[in-house]
Amino acid sequence: MTSEAPIRSQNPADYLKRYYGYDVFRPMQEDIIQSILGGRDTVVLMPTGGGKSVCFQIPALMLPGVTIVVSPLIALMKDQVGALHMNGISAAYINSTQHSREQRDIEEDALSGKLKLLYVSPEKLLTESFLHFLKRIKISLFAIDEAHCISSWGHDFRPEYTQLNILKEQFPDIPTIALTATADKLTRQDISQRLGMDDPAVFVASFNRTNLSLQVLPGQNRIQQIFKLLQQKPDTSGIIYCLSRKSTESLAAKLQEKGFNAAFYHAGMDPTDRSRTQEAFLRDDVRIMCATIAFGMGIDKSNVRWVIHYNMPKNIEGFYQEIGRAGRDGAAAQTVLFYSFADVATYKEMLAENSPANLGLQLAKLERMQQYADAHTCRRQILLSYFSEELSEPCGNCDVCRDPRVTFDGTILAQKALSAIVRTHERVPMNLLIDILRGSRSQQVLQGGFDQIKTYGAGRDLRFEDWRNYLHQLINIGVIEVAYDQHYALRRGILADQVLYGNRRIDLVRPDDAPKAVVEKTKTKTETNRDELFERLRALRKQLADEQNVPPYVIFTDTTLEDMARQRPITPDALRNVSGVGERKLQLFGKRFLDAIIDYVRGRVQAGEKPKGSTQLMTLDFYNNGMTIEEIAAERKLTPGSIAGHLVQLSKAGYAIDLESLISPAERREIEKAIAAVGLEEGRLKPVFDHLGGRYDYSKLTIVVGLMDK
Incomplete structure (x- = not known):
């Protein structure tokens, strides 16, 4: 639970780079962080995969005390705390799966200042004993995740969330941030009112997930169409949402008969089996999950490449949240909705039988979902307009745009x-x-x-x-x-x-x-960018994840592996430039990934290729065979100065290069005096070379500069 030595900075970007490995924030993240750091209550509406967690995790690191995160699902807490530990951030969760002794130990860590984030369920939070405990610790922030659960207008209402206004009553001076991925106008207003927020800053990020393709297919012959779709996507992870528990089981069985790696998930399963099945999907041991909507909330699996709805969802909020579980890493992902009017009839029967208090509202939202499925205009424009966002031009990445209506x-x-x-x-x-x-x-x-x-x-x-x-x-x-x-x-x-x-x-x-939709194969950006090195890195990630007992995406996301395969870093400094590689993960896993990349690059060199990242490795191999700088330069048809530069870079990266043996003490002293006399403007060596009258070549000048830097 211990973190790395804390950094003392007032710049949120420093924390983003150190702990998460990213150079720039996504849209709105930094503004949200500044709002919280300024002590203001804040409401954040940001789509799934938009980076909501960073918005409260970075303030938690920057502010004194512990941030209390209210989260509705145990699976969400476990995954997020595990990912925080992997990033070197001290965090814990308290829920019903723990013994009282374990909970007391965590409370002691919070009291002693060892924790920066503490995740808790609303049920636990509202107990008298826990509220008493909260008054004994220094709290920096309350973060209410999945905040749409507080609103009766929302699609996932939870009564216990409505009591969270007690936080403002008992802790009026502590800022609160409420975060959700899906909420219409009514729900947004309800969230701030029910939490008792004081003039909150409201941030509504764009709902436009451009990496998701949208497609609606007719509901006839769904099974055969699904077989065709999955054959186009081998070795990828995806979710098929079904209306009933029974259909999840029967669909999974049919997929298994066809040789697909599939399982089912629903709320009626034995809790142990359900947990084991979810864990297998998170760890890529199961690729295809046939599930009811009970599956998915808060699951951070970033490499879901497709989501299929076997039945039409009952409202647009739920549909948007479910398709949002695809492509969380920003890479291309496909979403498909099978639509049949029979699904609408089934929902209407269910609503009539249950007669909820807000029956009219539920029927109206069902009708909007049906309109999306029936639509003849850009589907993304429909989704965005539902959340009061305008998309000025058709998206070009939905079936209507690809096959325009008259x-x-x-x-x-x-x-x-x-x-x-x-x-x-x-x-x-x-x-x-x-x-x-x-x-x-x-x-x-x-x-x-x-x-x-x-x-x-x-x-x-x-x-x-x-x-x-x-x-x-x-x-x-x-x-x-x-x-x-x-x-x-x-x-x-x-x-x-x-x-x-x-x-x-x-x-x-x-x-x-309106023309009839057809199944069509679309070549995704993800498929075209992946190569042999990516697959090697993916296999290594799975091995490390199993060793660490975490899901693979907690080690690195697919997009980080793709960036790694593209850049092919062979030194720790170069690996730092890969998007998503923070300091803690560099320490934990850097050497294993660098070794895999170096092994791959060497193999390509031996096969007669000159892949990216190979030039320094070729110099290293010649150096290890006892060759001098001049001999390596002649063999490689490069200048001695270039070879000396390789050796300096390799030395900085931690390779066993004895730079001092490459120059005599007398030569080194004379060159250092010349550098002191003329300086090194922008690293230029020519003035030094001229000052010394050309007595020393550029390789020796480079070696001395490398030793001085070291």
Whole structure:
């Protein structure tokens, strides 16, 4: 649980490099960190894979005291604490899996100042004894992860989260950060209000995960289509989400019969079996997980290359969160949704049977999910508009963009709808709005006096079903919004004013123009970048992960391995330049990975190639065979100065190069005096060479500079 010697810096970027191995922050991360360091309550809405954890982990390192992280799942705590230890950060968790003695030891570590982060479930946090313990320690920050669980408007409501306002009541001076990957406008407002936050800073990161391809396929012959998709993606990890427990088991069995490395996961399993299955997936021992939505929240596995929905999810928040488990490392990933109206009917039956208090809201959100699946416009624009974000151009990375629908200019149609919405004061739901546009003499229209407004009957040339289809499209692209908390009234969306007053053109698709989707193979960036060295590094990562008893991605992510394979570093300093290699991991694993890269490069040299990173190694091999600088230079057809430079670099990297034996003490003293006299501006050796009248060649000058640096 011990960390590396702490760094004393007020610059968050120093902590990012030291502990995480990255040179630059992702968008918004640094602003969020500064907000917390300034003591302000903060709400963060950032998509899965966007780097939420760093936003509170770096302040935890910089601030005095311990950060208390409230997390809803034991699996999340275990994985995050394990990853923090691997980065050299002191952290622990307390939950029901531990004995009381173990929990007391962790509390003692927190009291003595040994911990920087302590993860705890909301149930444990709310106990009287734990709240008493919190008053005895110095707390720097409260971090509420998966904060959408606090809101009854959210898709994953948890009653115990609603009691977390006790933190503000009992610890009013300690800042709170609430983080979630998926929350619409209502949920965001609810989070800050229910936590009792004081004028929080709100950060909404872009939901545009450009590395995820989006595709919807017809629900017929799903099994055969899945076989085809998986055959295109050998040796990759992915999740298939199913609606029922039974279908996870039957699908896994069918995949196993076809030779796929698959398992199933659902809440009805024995807890031990469920935990073992999840662990096997995290460790790449199982590649394909057939699961219900019980699987996945908070799992940090970064190398999930695809997510398939066997059934349509019941709302866009859940769908977005589930597809967000693919491509967390930023590399290309594929998402596929199988859509059948039967899925919609099943959900409606389930909702009718359970009759939840917010039945209307659940049905409305189901309808928005159905509209996404039925859509004829860019799917990413639909997703982003749901979260009140505009994507100005179609994404080019969804099936609709790859196979465009035939569109027409629907601007006047959109203006008619918006005019009717404005003239009804944004208070009428969809069916009533359509009746008004079509000039209906229904009781609701007449009682509301809507037959007197200017746009009454302005759309009587269209059928009711056509108007409904077009309104759905306008909702999908952000021209119109649904006010769920106002009896589902339609109101102006983010593009409304541009359409009404700004000459914004709106393209719509006629209901009958949507082509049928087909399974298509797309060559991903990940597949094209991977080579033999990457596969060697991946095998080494798996071996080290098993030795350390952690998932492979905790050692290094796929993107870090790809950067390693591309750069081919052969020295520790060069390995530091690989994205994702922090100081602790360099100490723990650097030599093993460098040895693997060096072994690979040597093999390529022996095969007659000259791969990247080979030149210094070739010089080293000749040096180890007893050759002089001049002999190596002649053999390699390079200058003695270049060879001397290789040897200096190898010496700095820790290789056994005896630089002092390469120059006499007298020569060294004279060259050092010359360097002292003329200086080394930008490392240039020519002024020194000229000052000495050319008596010493550049190889000797380079050796002396190397010794002085050392």
